[in-house]
Amino acid sequence: xxxxxxxxxxxxxxxxxxxxxxxxxxxxxxxxxxxxxxxxxxxxxxxxxxxxxxxxxxxxxxxxxxxxxxxxxxxxxxxxxxxxxxxxxxxxxxxxxxxxxxxxxxxxxxxxxxxxxxxxxxxxxxxxxxxxxxxxxxxxxxxxxxxxxxxxxxxxxxxxxxxxxxxxxxxxxxxxxxxxxxxxxxxxxxxxxxxxxxxxxxxxxxxxxxxxxxxxxxxxxxxxxxxxxxxxxxxxxxxxxxxxxxxxxxxxxxxxxxxxxxxxxxxxxxxxxxxxxxxxxxx
Amino acid sequence: xxxxxxxxxxxxxxxxxxxxxxxxxxxxxxxxxxxxxxxxxxxxxxxxxxxxxxxxxxxxxxxxxxxxxxxxxxxxxxxxxxxxxxxxxxxxxxxxxxxxxxxxxxxxxxxxxxxxxxxxxxxxxxxxxxxxxxxxxxxxxxxxxxxxxxxxxxxxxxxxxxxxxxxxxxxxxxxxxxxxxxxxxxxxxxxxxxxxxxxxxxxxxxxxxxxxxxxxxxxxxxxxxxxxxxxxxxxxxxxxxxxxxxxxxxxxxxxxxxxxxxxxxxxxxxxxxxxxxxxxxxxxxxxxxxxxxxxxxxxxxxxxxxxxxxxxxxxxxx
Numbered sequence: 148x149x150x151x152x153x154x155x156x157x158x159x160x161x162x163x164x165x166x167x168x169x170x171x172x173x174x175x176x177x178x179x180x181x182x183x184x185x186x187x188x189x190x191x192x193x194x195x196x197x198x199x200x201x202x203x204x205x206x207x208x209x210x211x212x213x214x215x216x217x218x219x220x221x222x223x224x225x226x227x228x229x230x231x232x233x234x235x236x237x238x239x240x241x242x243x244x245x246x247x248x249x250x251x252x253x254x255x256x257x258x259x260x261x262x263x264x265x266x267x268x269x270x271x272x273x274x275x276x277x278x279x280x281x282x283x284x285x286x287x288x289x290x291x292x293x294x295x296x297x298x299x300x301x302x303x304x305x306x307x308x309x310x311x312x313x314x315x316x317x318x319x320x321x322x323x324x325x326x327x328x329x330x331x332x333x334x335x336x337x338x339x340x341x342x343x344x345x346x347x348x349x350x351x352x353x354x355x356x357x358x359x360x361x362x363x364x365x366x367x368x369x370x371x372x373x374x375x376x377x378x379x380x381x382x383x384x385x386x387x388x389x390x391x392x393x394x395x396x397x398x399x400x401x402x403x404x405x406x407x408x409x410x411x412x413x414x415x416x417x418x419x420x421x422x423x424x425x426x427x428x429x430x
Numbered sequence: 431x432x433x434x435x436x437x438x439x440x441x442x443x444x445x446x447x448x449x450x451x452x453x454x455x456x457x458x459x460x461x462x463x464x465x466x467x468x469x470x471x472x473x474x475x476x477x478x479x480x481x482x483x484x485x486x487x488x489x490x491x492x493x494x495x496x497x498x499x500x501x502x503x504x505x506x507x508x509x510x511x512x513x514x515x516x517x518x519x520x521x522x523x524x525x526x527x528x529x530x531x532x533x534x535x536x537x538x539x540x541x542x543x544x545x546x547x548x549x550x551x552x553x554x555x556x557x558x559x560x561x562x563x564x565x566x567x568x569x570x571x572x573x574x575x576x577x578x579x580x581x582x583x584x585x586x587x588x589x590x591x592x593x594x595x596x597x598x599x600x601x602x603x604x605x606x607x608x609x610x611x612x613x614x615x616x617x618x619x620x621x622x623x624x625x626x627x628x629x630x631x632x633x634x635x636x637x638x639x640x641x642x643x644x645x646x647x648x649x650x651x652x653x654x655x656x657x658x659x660x661x662x663x664x665x666x667x668x669x670x671x672x673x674x675x676x677x678x679x680x681x682x683x684x685x686x687x688x689x690x691x692x693x694x695x696x697x698x699x700x701x702x703x704x705x706x707x708x709x710x711x712x713x714x715x716x717x718x719x720x721x722x723x724x725x726x727x728x729x730x731x732x733x734x735x736x737x738x739x740x741x742x743x744x745x746x747x748x
Contacts, residue, residue, distance in 0.1 A: 255534065
């Protein structure tokens with residue numbers, strides 16, 4: 148545990164020194180202040196009677212139940228937060244392995260009586276805590292502002308953050324794998340973002356497979372779909388989870404276990420491979 | 431019991447592009463005892479850093495054995511009693527000395543109270559107490575080197591591996607570091623393995639030295655043993671002409687005129703006395719005859735030159 152705590156402290160201090168944390172919290176706070184100040188709702192007997200955005204009146208359906216409006220807003224906004232939080236988290240943590248592997252630095256870490264796997268996983272956990280802090284701050288703040296403005300308590304939006312963290316954990320595992328192999332922060336970030344968009348593209352795997360002429364190509368596309376994290380399905384799953392029973396049918400299926408299991412398997416596979424390569428690597 | 435045991439250590443790298451094997455170590459053997467200051471010398475590419483990296487588990491040996499404190503170097507526990515100061519180390523600049531020693535101390539399994547006590551002690555010794563809470567990025571090269579040494583010493587190791595520890599440190603700082611190393615070796619029984627290009631530094635600090643050459647131990651012994659090899663004598667006599675030098679050489683001695691005196695290389699004292707007889711027989715007056723000691727640098731350069739000759743001869747034969 149001492150190794151884990153030492154690594155968490157190291158990662159947090161680095162994030163603070165590099166202004167990563169401060170920049171993130173400042174940007175998030177500015178966003179939150181604007182968000183809180185921009186929306187003014189007039190609620191009468193639990194229904195929306197009027198709404199203003201940046202001081203301008205918005206047309207609203209008379210008697211729209213406020214809880215439905217909040218649910219609609221939160222489910223839509225959770226999709227936006229899914230992308231924002233994932234990208235910010237990778238940006239803030241992808242350097243953890245490349246920086247550790249720098250000549251003159253790696254010796255300091257590896258000359259301690261800590262196994263390499265433990266060292267790598269400690270940094271992974273530290274990275275997740277850093278990313279989780281960011282996600283928690285943004286989602287909790289928005290959740291509290293919505294509650295303050297509407298008096299509607301909707302825990303699913305808050306819990307949706309856990310699904311976002313799940314995807315961040317998988318992509319961070321991939322970023323660690325690339326980091327171990329290339330020792331490059333830029334390649335780790337680009338690779339992880341590329342994987343994110345590749346996962347979205349592969350959501351159309353059935354159409355692509357039908358369009359190719361050879362059977363092996365179709366098999367390859369289907370295989371890739373099951374190997375690569377299902378980032379689009381995960382986005383839909385976040386929205387479906389936050390929406391609850393009111394989610395449209397077409398996205399309800401995203402909450403099935405299959406995409407989660409295969410995405411988790413990819414993340415675990417990346418971590419195992421990264422650990423194995425880091426263990427074997429010569430410095 | 432030896433705290434470092436290296437036997438038959440071999441390391442070969444495979445060239446990435448050509449696939450050819452490059453031999454970095456070719457059967458290295460040496461041991462280091464507790465409390466001993468041991469120097470590892472050698473020209474660039476001789477295998478010094480590779481040896482240290484193998485001892486730390488940073489790289490793996492192709493064959494042979496390396497043990498630290500009785501444990502095989504593949505066991506992370508072997509590093510529990512080892513402190514290491516790498517050459518050109520990069521202690522994260524965002525950390526202060528207090529934070530640095532806290533993080534790396536905990537990674538060595540220390541508790542917070544012990545870390546706090548050792549931090550105070552070490553920074554006092556290394557004259558960094560005033561800088562306890564200043565970020566390392568603001569430190570000079572010498573100060574960075576000293577905090578690196580504190581980091582290596584924080585857990586009171588039994589074995590200290592140092593790669594160019596006085597690099598960038600001023601002469602006063604170098605002397606202080608030497609004194610610290612002697613203290614930890616003599617008072618705490620810490621074995622120090624010093625890897626340095628600064629031969630004078632090794633000569634002033636170490637009890638025993640191994641000289642690596644093309645991946646092998648070319649010479650090993652105490653400084654006294656190494657510098658006493660091939661005894662030479664300084665001869666000042668008048669007159670000493672070329673004919674006399676030829677007579678010296680005819681006896682099997684080496685004789686070179688250097689800065690107004692003659693450097694004589696003889697096999698033993700009888701040989702020296704025979705040469706003195708030749709000088710007197712020629713009517714020359716001896717004003718000085720004194721034994722010369724080789725410096726470690728002389729020994730080192732001779733060994734490296736010998737390697738170059740061998741390599742050159744091998745290439746010609748091919």
